[in-house]
Amino acid sequence: MSTARPDDGPRRTSQTLSRGLSVLKSVAHLPDGGTAHQLAAATGLERTVVHRLLNTLVADGFAERTPAGAYRIGPEARALASLAGPSVIDFAQSRLQVLADKYAGTAMLCLAETDAIVAVAVAVPTNADSHLAYRRGSRHPIDRGAGAWAVRAGRPPVDGEPASVATAREQGWIIAHGEVEEGAHAVAAPVSRGGDTLDACAMFLSHRADSVQAAAPDVVVLAAEVRAHALQAG
Template sequence: MPDGEGSQTLERGLAVLVELSRHPSGLTTAEVAAACGLHRSITHRLLVSLVRTGFAVRSGDRYAVGATVRAVAGVAPALREVAEPVLTALAQEIDATASLVEVRGGFAVTTVVAEPPTDGPRFSYRLGNRDPLDRGAGGLAALASGPPRDGEPDRVAEVRAAGVVTTHAELNPGAYGVAAPVRGWPVRAAVNVVTAAPAVAETAVEAIRRAVEEIGSP
């Protein structure tokens, strides 16, 4: 094919997509522009188009590879991979630890953790942390992410209907837990935030709802 043929816009878009694929935690518009040698306004337009078509996903000011790429490749998206950049943005937004909780072996297991960028006292969850399913926001919301089951705690139906739950001091003294179910995935899961500040817990409710919407379903 002669050099003059082809689409420069398409080639630039593919270059942006390749760059995003190298950074699972996502990149800002400025970082993509610098890496691809493009003007920031051009990069912004390309990213908007990639998000609109599902080839990229936006979380806060960061962009990552979207589900359409995996669909084209015939690869199902992994929940943890999709959730990680969303949780990172959530932790930055509310200045509290955010995590993904999955139902594993009868426990609420922490499988992704995002810490806020600022220093200071806070509750932190380590990867692999296991909590009961019938207490604490994360476990209750994870159970609520799926259809009703015989013998599930009565509170789960309330969480399923409300779409979010806030608890206080159920697992850790003084800790507020705020969580929302992540629906539509093969595993029961929830986005969970833990904080000692009542004001942060209140702010986190709508922020978590938005995070769950961004994660979506496969």
């Protein structure tokens, strides 16, 4: 006879569903589509598992194959996104462009995955001769760099976290230099507060330290605007 406690149910999760959602998120972060090999690398799952999950997502309309054989978001996923109105990405994109043009650098909105943060919206300056080149789908390690510290600062505190994370949480932003790319300066601000919404950050990057310093207040404002939009949409 079962003796399950009343609170057992909510603690149970479906490993298959979790893996499927991980694959779907990775597909969504690759605007030009991703191969099964790329998606396996992004999720840390075996390629045979990814193939099986992709077949299910395609069959149900949440993913589709491109003519080149990659996988991208399918009609069912696009339909669900349209029900929520303007997406966070759409909301952020024009604001990122203003930031990029104002300070002549690259502005990004990044979401967290298991071991990386992924650029889901990117704006580059229209009035600068050169800038740091990033695109949607660019990945940054979760263990270093302003973006990583900011994302982790948006989560509840944990024992043993790096001092940079605590600093970012306390002041609402963090600046780093050369931690991900040599010569690059970056400032980032967490979108979430205590894990209440998107596991994300707003970020500005430049070869110039003075531009990054000057952009810091606007990056904080942008992160707050994205947070408010995400909370309202949720």
